[in-house]
Amino acid sequence: MLDKNGIAKRIAKEVQDGYYVNLGIGIPTLVANYVRDDIEVEFQSENGVLGMGPFPFEGEEDADIINAGKQTITTLPGASFFDSATSFSMIRGQHVDLTILGAMEVSEDGDIANWKIPGKMVKGMGGAMDLVASAENIIVAMMHTNRAGASKLLKHCSLPLTGVACVKKVVTNLAVMQVTPNGFKLLERAPGVSVEEIQNATEGHLIIDGDIPEMDL
Amino acid sequence: MLDKNGIAKRIAKEVQDGYYVNLGIGIPTLVANYVRDDIEVEFQSENGVLGMGPFPFEGEEDADIINAGKQTITTLPGASFFDSATSFSMIRGQHVDLTILGAMEVSEDGDIANWKIPGKMVKGMGGAMDLVASAENIIVAMMHTNRAGASKLLKHCSLPLTGVACVKKVVTNLAVMQVTPNGFKLLERAPGVSVEEIQNATEGHLIIDGDIPEMDL
Amino acid sequence: MINKKVANVQEALEGVSDNMTFMFGGFGLSGIPENSIAELVRLGTKGLKCISNNAGVDDFGLGLLLQGKQIDKMTSSYVGENDEFERQMLSGELEVELIPQGTLAERCRAAQAGFPAIYTPAGYGTEVAEGKETREFDGKMYVLEYAFKADFAFVKAWKGDAAGNLVFKGTARNFNPNMCGAAKITVAEVEELVPVGTLDPNQIHIPGIFVKRIFQGETYEKRIEQRTVRAKAN
Amino acid sequence: MINKKVANVQEALEGVSDNMTFMFGGFGLSGIPENSIAELVRLGTKGLKCISNNAGVDDFGLGLLLQGKQIDKMTSSYVGENDEFERQMLSGELEVELIPQGTLAERCRAAQAGFPAIYTPAGYGTEVAEGKETREFDGKMYVLEYAFKADFAFVKAWKGDAAGNLVFKGTARNFNPNMCGAAKITVAEVEELVPVGTLDPNQIHIPGIFVKRIFQGETYEKRIEQRTVRAKAN
Numbered sequence: 019m020l021d022k023n024g025i026a027k028r029i030a031k032e033v034q035d036g037y038y039v040n041l042g043i044g045i046p047t048l049v050a051n052y053v054r055d056d057i058e059v060e061f062q063s064e065n066g067v068l069g070m071g072p073f074p075f076e077g078e079e080d081a082d083i084i085n086a087g088k089q090t091i092t093t094l095p096g097a098s099f100f101d102s103a104t105s106f107s108m109i110r111g112q113h114v115d116l117t118i119l120g121a122m123e124v125s126e127d128g129d130i131a132n133w134k135i136p137g138k139m140v141k142g143m144g145g146a147m148d149l150v151a152s153a154e155n156i157i158v159a160m161m162h163t164n165r166a167g168a169s170k171l172l173k174h175c176s177l178p179l180t181g182v183a184c185v186k187k188v189v190t191n192l193a194v195m196q197v198t199p200n201g202f203k204l205l206e207r208a209p210g211v212s213v214e215e216i217q218n219a220t221e222g223h224l225i226i227d228g229d230i231p232e233m234d235l
Numbered sequence: 236m237l238d239k240n241g242i243a244k245r246i247a248k249e250v251q252d253g254y255y256v257n258l259g260i261g262i263p264t265l266v267a268n269y270v271r272d273d274i275e276v277e278f279q280s281e282n283g284v285l286g287m288g289p290f291p292f293e294g295e296e297d298a299d300i301i302n303a304g305k306q307t308i309t310t311l312p313g314a315s316f317f318d319s320a321t322s323f324s325m326i327r328g329q330h331v332d333l334t335i336l337g338a339m340e341v342s343e344d345g346d347i348a349n350w351k352i353p354g355k356m357v358k359g360m361g362g363a364m365d366l367v368a369s370a371e372n373i374i375v376a377m378m379h380t381n382r383a384g385a386s387k388l389l390k391h392c393s394l395p396l397t398g399v400a401c402v403k404k405v406v407t408n409l410a411v412m413q414v415t416p417n418g419f420k421l422l423e424r425a426p427g428v429s430v431e432e433i434q435n436a437t438e439g440h441l442i443i444d445g446d447i448p449e450m451d452l
Numbered sequence: 453m454i455n456k457k458v459a460n461v462q463e464a465l466e467g468v469s470d471n472m473t474f475m476f477g478g479f480g481l482s483g484i485p486e487n488s489i490a491e492l493v494r495l496g497t498k499g500l501k502c503i504s505n506n507a508g509v510d511d512f513g514l515g516l517l518l519q520g521k522q523i524d525k526m527t528s529s530y531v532g533e534n535d536e537f538e539r540q541m542l543s544g545e546l547e548v549e550l551i552p553q554g555t556l557a558e559r560c561r562a563a564q565a566g567f568p569a570i571y572t573p574a575g576y577g578t579e580v581a582e583g584k585e586t587r588e589f590d591g592k593m594y595v596l597e598y599a600f601k602a603d604f605a606f607v608k609a610w611k612g613d614a615a616g617n618l619v620f621k622g623t624a625r626n627f628n629p630n631m632c633g634a635a636k637i638t639v640a641e642v643e644e645l646v647p648v649g650t651l652d653p654n655q656i657h658i659p660g661i662f663v664k665r666i667f668q669g670e671t672y673e674k675r676i677e678q679r680t681v682r683a684k685a686n
Numbered sequence: 687m688i689n690k691k692v693a694n695v696q697e698a699l700e701g702v703s704d705n706m707t708f709m710f711g712g713f714g715l716s717g718i719p720e721n722s723i724a725e726l727v728r729l730g731t732k733g734l735k736c737i738s739n740n741a742g743v744d745d746f747g748l749g750l751l752l753q754g755k756q757i758d759k760m761t762s763s764y765v766g767e768n769d770e771f772e773r774q775m776l777s778g779e780l781e782v783e784l785i786p787q788g789t790l791a792e793r794c795r796a797a798q799a800g801f802p803a804i805y806t807p808a809g810y811g812t813e814v815a816e817g818k819e820t821r822e823f824d825g826k827m828y829v830l831e832y833a834f835k836a837d838f839a840f841v842k843a844w845k846g847d848a849a850g851n852l853v854f855k856g857t858a859r860n861f862n863p864n865m866c867g868a869a870k871i872t873v874a875e876v877e878e879l880v881p882v883g884t885l886d887p888n889q890i891h892i893p894g895i896f897v898k899r900i901f902q903g904e905t906y907e908k909r910i911e912q913r914t915v916r917a918k919a920n
Contacts, residue, residue: 036688038895058688060849060895064553065479066623068893069687069849076681081482081674082610082622088480089680095883096687096849098893099622101629101657102479102505103561103799106554110572110800113867113895129577139542140550141532147580148554151573152800182577253454255661275454277615277661281787282713283857285659286453286615293915298716298908299844299856305714306914312649313453313615315659316856318863318891319713319739320565320795323788327566327806330633330661346811356772357784359764364814365788368807369566399811568823571802589802589832598823621888654855655889 020191020208020233025159027052027235028206029118029189032157038062040109040149042119043087045159049118060096062114064145066105069097086145109145110152117153119146121160121185123175126201126222128185130158131177143180150181162190162219169221171195171202192216194233201225206233237408237425237450242376244269244452245423246335246406249374255279257326257366259336260304262376266335277313279331281362283322286314303362326362327369334370336363338377338402340392343418343439345402347375348394360397367398379407379436386438388412388419409433411450418442423450453648456616456640456666461491464639464665468497468604471524475560475605475631476504476514480533480677483624484513485606487641487669493520501525503600505556505627507537512675521545527600529553533677551580555597557627562599563634564662569598605635608669609658612642616660617651625657633662641669687882690850690874690900695725698873698899702731702838705758709794709839709865710738710748714767714911717858718747719840721875721903727754735759737834739790739861741771746909755779761834763787767911785814789831791861796833797868798896803832839869842903843892846876850894851885859891867896875903 020028022045030052033039040062041047050070053059061070063085070085071092079090108114121132130150133143150156163169171188188195193216194206201223204216207230217224237245239262247269250256257279258264267287270276278287280302287302288309296307325331338349347367350360367373380386388405405412410433411423418440421433424447434441458464465488468474478484492500493516500523507526508515517523518536525547531537540546551559552574562570571594575581585596607628610621618640620628632638640658645668692698699722702708712718726734727750734757741760742749751757752770759781765771774780785793786808796804805828809815819830841862844855852874854862866872874892879902 038688060688062895063623065482066626068895069887073680073682075684079676079679079681080622081676082624084480084482084623084676084678086479088482088677090676090678091680093887094687096847096851096894097887098851098890099620099625099887100890100893101620101625102553102557102627103630104893106557107795107799107867108893108895110554110574111798111867112800139538142528142530142550143552143580144530145553147552147578148572148574151552151576179578255454277454279661280857282716283860285661286653290914290916292918296910296913296915297856298910299858301714301716301857301910301912303713305716305911307910307912308914310653311453313613313617313660314653315617315656316653316854316859317656317659318854318859319787319791319861320864321659323791324561324565324633325659325661327788327808328564328633329566356776358766359762359784360786360814361764362787364786364812365806365808368786368810396812566807568805568826568828570804573800592802594802619888625888654853654859 019211023048025189025191028194028233029157029159033059033116037115038113039116040064040114044120046118046120062108064105064109066100066102067093067097069094106148109148112152112154114153115155117149117156118159119149121158123170123172123177124158124185124188125172125175128183128197129175130180130185131175132180134178146180150184156185157187157189158185159189162192169219171220171222173222192219198225203227204230206231208233236428240265242406242408245411245450246374246376250276250333254332255330256333257281257331261337263335263337279325281322281326283317283319284310284314286311323365326365329369329371331370332372334366334373335376336366338375340387340389340394341375341402341405342389342392345400345414346392347397347402348392349397351395363397367401373402374404374406375402376406379409386436388437388439390439409436415442420444421447423448425450453615455614456660456663457614458665458667460667461487464667465491467637468495470497471499472603473501473601475602475635476502477607477626477628477631478504479623479626480506481508481513481675483608483626483628485608485641486672488606488639489513489516492517496520496522498522499524503527503602505529505553507531507534509533510536527551529556557630559597559600560627560630560634564630564632567599569596572597600634602635605631605638607631607638607640609640609642611644611646611651612640612666613646613648613651615648616640616663616666617656618658618663619651619655620657629658632658637664638662639664640666642666643669643672687849689848690894690897691848692899692901694901695721698901699725701871702729704731705733706837707735707835709836709869710736711841711860711862711865712738713857713860714740715742715747715909717842717860717862719842719875720906722840722873723747723750726751730754732756733758737761737836739763739787741765741768743767744770761785763790791864793831793834794861794864794868797835798864798866801833803830806831834868836869839865839872841865841872841874843874843876845878845880845885846874846900847880847882847885849882850874850897850900851890852892852897853885853889854891863892866892871898872896873898874900876900877903877906
């Protein structure tokens with residue numbers, strides 16, 4: 019079974035040379051730490067920066083240079099700043115190659131719910147609805163089940179949707195799955211996790227086709 | 236009767252302090268020469284410049300700094316350059332206060348035709364259709380009649396339209412007229428021109444209300 | 453050069469009154485019009501409808517207007533980090549309309565550019581699109597969203613000149629340029645008002661035509677919301 | 687940093703073929719992609735559908751492609767100043783679609799930004815709107831215009847870097863930024879390719895994400911179409 023860093027590490031393998039990537043808050047942010055050194059990737063943040071670097075050294079924080087999580091950041095050579103409309107032109111116009119975000123629920127049709135729990139304080143969708151409505155390649159990073167042990171991979175989402183039929187891949191603490199027209203196709207098992215455990219934790223239709231390899235991290 | 240420079244001189248009186256102005260090719264371009272020195276005006280050109288100045292001194296022309304007439308220009312302090320989409324945001328968004336352009340025909344409803352003569356080579360509308368569709372204050376500068384002596388102020392335009400119900404004022408070699416819901420309201424006569432001459436040269440409905448003063452140039 | 457410079461924040465805010473709709477630039481606490489907000493607090497203008505990506509924190513940014521119960525409605529994409537906001541929202545004192553962030557940006561830009569409405573894919577199939585017109589183009593579904601209508605836009609830039617030209621810094625740019633000219637009156641406050649002619653005409657982010665009034669803010673706190681750093685290597 | 691730099695114009699134009707749709711930046715002869723056009727002449731690519739505000743003059747700009755009868759259709763706002771253009775248009779060899787200049791700019795921007803269509807007031811009530819959908823918003827009429835679809839966009843900038851970041855100069859900017867990322871492949875040629883990291887991240891007109899290939903043009907004639915000057919005062 020993977021921890022959050024393990025999920026991030028596995029997703030980092032999906033990041034290819036030449037990709038522009040938008041990382042959501044939470045586990046997705048950790049992905050940046052595991053991207054191979056020998057490929058070129060640029061990170062976009064929807065508040066208006068392309069070419070994000072690591073956090074600044076202590077004392078070098080700049081209130082005018084933050085990411086969408088409102089964290090102080092730095093930029094790398096070749097970076098650029100731009101306004102919000104231009105930022106979402108990059109997203110809506112499908113210039114961003116890969117979007118990685120967290121979710122509360124994903125359905126076997128690729129629907130995603132990650133912004134609202136009825137009855138609880140709702141903070142808002144931020145840029146998530148724009149991202150999932152436009153991105154061609156969306157990977158969800160999340161735990162396979164919620165704190166109560168219930169599956170987050172469902173036939174239909176029970177929470178208000180963020181977007182419909184948009185998720186391409188899901189990486190959890192238990193497995194890597196591809197969203198196909200017929201449901202979640204199991205691609206890989208987390209180290210030490212059996213197909214049965216994944217099946218038991220998945221409410222949506224899980225396609226198990228042949229031998230399922232363990233992840234190579 | 237006015238010549239082209241006279242028309243430009245009269246129109247210059249319509250330019251008020253604090254106006255952003257877009258000048259079309261031809262007579263409108265001449266207006267810039269007659270704007271009072273004691274008011275602040277900025278000229279916009281739709282190819283992407285605000286704050287145009289006079290032509291450059293000989294030898295100082297720059298192929299990268301032109302107006303929409305493709306003429307080499309200079310800029311004044313406070314000027315800015317921008318892309319075409321932004322330029323038409325200024326126009327469509329009604330940030331430009333006054334648009335002055337030439338016309339082949341104007342109708343008593345304020346329709347304008349200035350881009351196409353069927354059967355002749357058509358060069359195109361350039362930015363004229365955007366300007367007339369959006370501008371709140373449009374003044375047409377033109378001769379009252381065409382070379383054949385026929386009126387250019389008509390009940391209905393005979394040529395393909397550039398825009399509908401958009402012209403606010405017309406200044407010709409003979410008169411200044413306001414476009415009203417009831418037709419062309421005669422405001423001023425050119426020096427030495429009688430009301431009768433104006434009436435005879437106007438096919439559209441001309442409203443003559445009381446004494447019509449001569450222009451004060 | 454048309455002069456947009458006003459003497460101070462009081463003059464810049466002339467004409468604001470109760471029940472108006474305001475736009476505020478800024479993302480989180482970055483690039484917010486601190487001086488205009490402070491003056492609105494002082495004026496005590498009430499019944500405000502605010503368009504702003506976020507709602508500040510309890511004691512800074514739009515949170516200050518919330519403390520004074522000056523805001524009736526917020527149109528935002530994300531409103532966490534604010535206890536008073538949560539209290540007013542849950543009690544029903546404050547109306548909140550949450551919309552996608554890209555939709556927010558583009559509804560501003562539509563108002564600036566004279567477009568009545570836009571078609572965006574964001575929110576299709578979700579409750580955000582409920583009751584809204586939708587339409588298919590090339591097999592993909594879009595939601596019709598209308599241009600904002602606002603009385604004042606309050607923006608903050610890094611540098612500006614009396615002609616109203618603005619230059620922004622870093623990610624403090626965010627929604628600020630998109631809101632310029634998107635309201636009846638755009639008020640720009642800048643960290644530094646520079647002499648006209650010193651900004652490179654090639655490097656102006658917002659031409660002065662989109663700005664009605666400009667002033668240099670007295671002070672800027674520029675508070676950091678999430679200070680994230682790494683240790684210096686020895 | 688993702689490298690967009692290609693060795694030369696040949697590599698930059700890899701993949702162009704007959705009957706494609708191309709966008710060309712420039713206004714008149716200002717800011718046109720001179721090197722890409724020259725290479726298209728050399729390649730002899732035919733049956734082109736071109737989106738460009740203007741059509742060049744007889745012996746420069748897109749006029750060079752017209753001389754070689756490489757263009758089947760022009761979508762432009764203004765096409766004067768070109769005898770061969772006129773001859774081909776009147777003889778029916780060349781299809782010409784004239785559209786308002788602001789509509790041209792925004793149909794590019796829509797393609798860049800992922801909008802399927804826009805509502806613009808330009809052309810309403812004229813033959814430009816014939817057969818097109820129209821709609822009223824707030825008592826004003828608008829025409830629905832669709833985003834362009836193009837295979838290549840050829841743009842020209844002043845400076846650029848290997849990351850694809852672009853900076854334009856003066857009014858040579860015009861349609862160039864709006865066309866970046868508006869076609870499947872955007873090819874940018876620059877007068878000067880500068881080392882990555884030397885362009886100020888605050889002052890980049892087009893972030894590299896909108897550009898697929900970049901190269902430094904060999905030479906630029908930068909011809910002036912209307913040389914207007916005044917005499918120097920003594």
